[in-house]
Amino acid sequence: xxxxxxxxxxxxxxxxxxxxxxxxxxxxxxxxxxxxxxxxxxxxxxxxxxxxxxxxxxxxxxxxxxxxxxxxxxxxxxxxxxxxxxxxxxxxxxxxxxxxxxxxxxxxxxxxxxxxxxxxxxxxxxxxxxxxxxxxxxxxxxxxxxxxxxxxxxxxxxxxxxxxxxxxxxxxxxxxxxxxxxxxxxxxxxxxxxxxxxxxxxxxxxxxxxxxxxxxxxxxxxxxxxxxxxxxxxxxxxxxxxxxxxxxxxxxxxxxxxxxxxxxxxxxxxxxxxxxxxxxxxxxxxxxxxxxxxxxxxxxxxxxxxxxxxxxxxxxxxxxxxxxxxxxxxxxxxxxxxxxxxxxxxxxxxxxxxxxxxxxxxxxxxxxxxxxxxxxxxxxxxxxxxxxxxxxxxxxxxxxxxxxxxxxxxxxxxxxxxxxxxxxxxxxxxxxxxxxxxxxxxxxxxxxxxxxxxxxxxxxxxxxxxxxxxxxxxxxxxxxxxxxxxxxxxxxxxxxxxxxxxxxxxxxxxxxxxxxxxxxxxxxxxxxxxxxxxxxxxxxxxxxxxxxxxxxxxxxxxxxxxxxxxxxxxxxxxxxxxxxxxxxxxxxxx
Numbered sequence: 001x002x003x004x005x006x007x008x009x010x011x012x013x014x015x016x017x018x019x020x021x022x023x024x025x026x027x028x029x030x031x032x033x034x035x036x037x038x039x040x041x042x043x044x045x046x047x048x049x050x051x052x053x054x055x056x057x058x059x060x061x062x063x064x065x066x067x068x069x070x071x072x073x074x075x076x077x078x079x080x081x082x083x084x085x086x087x088x089x090x091x092x093x094x095x096x097x098x099x100x101x102x103x104x105x106x107x108x109x110x111x112x113x114x115x116x117x118x119x120x121x122x123x124x125x126x127x128x129x130x131x132x133x134x135x136x137x138x139x140x141x142x143x144x145x146x147x148x149x150x151x152x153x154x155x156x157x158x159x160x161x162x163x164x165x166x167x168x169x170x171x172x173x174x175x176x177x178x179x180x181x182x183x184x185x186x187x188x189x190x191x192x193x194x195x196x197x198x199x200x201x202x203x204x205x206x207x208x209x210x211x212x213x214x215x216x217x218x219x220x221x222x223x224x225x226x227x228x229x230x231x232x233x234x235x236x237x238x239x240x241x242x243x244x245x246x247x248x249x250x251x252x253x254x255x256x257x258x259x260x261x262x263x264x265x266x267x268x269x270x271x272x273x274x275x276x277x278x279x280x281x282x283x284x285x286x287x288x289x290x291x292x293x294x295x296x297x298x299x300x301x302x303x304x305x306x307x308x309x310x311x312x313x314x315x316x317x318x319x320x321x322x323x324x325x326x327x328x329x330x331x332x333x334x335x336x337x338x339x340x341x342x343x344x345x346x347x348x349x350x351x352x353x354x355x356x357x358x359x360x361x362x363x364x365x366x367x368x369x370x371x372x373x374x375x376x377x378x379x380x381x382x383x384x385x386x387x388x389x390x391x392x393x394x395x396x397x398x399x400x401x402x403x404x405x406x407x408x409x410x411x412x413x414x415x416x417x418x419x420x421x422x423x424x425x426x427x428x429x430x431x432x433x434x435x436x437x438x439x440x441x442x443x444x445x446x447x448x449x450x451x452x453x454x455x456x457x458x459x460x461x462x463x464x465x466x467x468x469x470x471x472x473x474x475x476x477x478x479x480x481x482x483x484x485x486x487x488x489x490x491x492x493x494x495x496x497x498x499x500x501x502x503x504x505x506x507x508x509x510x511x512x513x514x515x516x517x518x519x520x521x522x523x524x525x526x527x528x529x530x531x532x533x534x535x536x537x538x539x540x541x542x543x544x545x546x547x548x549x550x551x552x553x554x555x556x557x558x559x560x561x562x563x564x565x566x567x568x569x570x571x572x573x574x575x576x577x578x579x580x581x582x583x584x585x586x587x588x589x590x
Contacts, residue, residue, distance in 0.1 A: 010252070284297070
């Protein structure tokens with residue numbers, strides 16, 4: 001049993017979704033790819049189509065992934081050994097009679113192995129790992145994938161790794177601290193083999209077959225834990241599970257990438273480790289992260305603790321769910337890994353650490369009897385999308401008081417709105433959007449003034465924060481620019497699968513930002529103003545020219561008011577054109 005030195009606070013845990021960008025098909029897509037591979041084998045293809053059709057009819061979503069397919073094929077192949085079938089009188093086997101040169105099970109195993117061979121040119125998306133290695137060397141990476149993405153990454157970027165093998169299995173290698181990555185492959189690898197004598201060897205050869213023969217004459221089979229074999233004894237894999245538990249009990253942050261937690265033994269390792277390690281926070285990165293968290297991580301079942309009356313008034317047992325230790329300690333990031341990986345270290349992790357430091361400081365001060373302002377934690381937790389912690393802090397905040405801090409409340413409510421839209425929480429998004437609009441409505445065109453100097457004549461546009469507080473366009477542009485950058489980042493995270501609502505909000509904020517740029521120096525020359533508004537507002541500009549000439553000839557407060565009224569009408573219409581009737585609705589007061 002290996003005892004791994006070091007106290008790194010970061011652990012990476014890779015599932016199938018972490019390898020999609022390298023060209024390894026995701027588990028559902030692999031089924032279609034396998035069909036194409038055996039398209040020239042009529043017997044195997046016919047059998048495969050029948051199996052897939054039956055599995056689809058019995059799946060809630062009508063989907064079949066490669067692991068379920070292989071598990072089914074292995075069970076069918078060993079049907080004579082299945083004791084349950086002895087209790088049924090089955091006379092018709094739907095796959096009877098299919099013949100091909102190579103059994104379907106062996107074809108599928110070879111296909112899975114072949115899919116795990118990755119070209120070095122396809123792993124550039126993993127480049128952000130270099131930043132993590134620089135600060136957390138050696139970096140601990142656990143993987144349930146059979147592919148060689150991490151091995152190729154180390155080859156391309158000249159990084160040294162250990163995976164427990166030299167010529168044979170040697171777990172003492174994990175005790176080394178002079179390497180860049182310690183790679184723990186929990187379900188085996190396309191390069192690992194078990195010989196028919198029970199030895200474990202690593203063969204970095206480009207073989208597309210699940211079985212090979214050594215120079216000694218021994219037969220060796222890929223050491224890969226297919227679904228039916230996940231509890232089969234294999235020394236390296238059992239030791240690696242223990243290593244996972246030990247690392248999770250010490251780490252602060254674990255990045256789970258593209259993994260669905262369908263393996264119950266791994267799910268329980270995470271639960272048990274988080275019970276001992278109260279500081280552990282999990283980043284769950286997957287387009288389906290919210291569903292995975294809700295269905296497989298947040299709660300665990302307690303069998304038979306509850307009872308209910310059945311229709312015939314007899315007691316009936318059923319399983320109840322209780323919050324797991326990971327409840328509210330998981331940050332769900334519903335994005336493609338390759339899109340958000342460049343932001344993981346210097347945005348999401350950085351903001352999380354900032355929020356945790358602030359929270360710890362405030363808690364210490366509160367324990368000393370001091371009055372603390374919990375709202376200062378809201379922004380960093382919102383920025384890293386730690387919504388469990390965000391909502392916990394929010395429960396301690398009086399929003400009406402907090403919203404008096406207009407700029408910060410504006411940013412927090414804006415980020416919360418986009419987060420809820422990212423996670424498809426439409427009702428919550430509407431509530432946060434209302435809070436955002438309450439803050440955003442400080443930008444009302446209420447203060448436009450014209451100043452006539454000897455030369456030049458300038459127009460100044462201003463907004464009122466309250467009846468007695470004033471902010472100009474120059475003062476506002478920094479806040480609006482931050483909102484624009486936040487919304488632009490969100491759009492980039494979604495890539496081609498855009499969230500339409502977020503895209504619309506980003507576009508409106510961008511328009512308003514560009515609008516403010518016209519006024520950023522505080523004033524606009526009248527001649528310039530007429531130039532960029534004349535084409536769109538020709539009638540109002542003509543009125544402005546006439547009234548302004550009267551204003552210049554003989555100043556009066558009445559004439560000044562007339563000029564301002566025309567200017568306010570033009571700018572109100574301009575802002576209505578940006579916001580009115582779409583995502584944002586801004587009440588413009590004239």
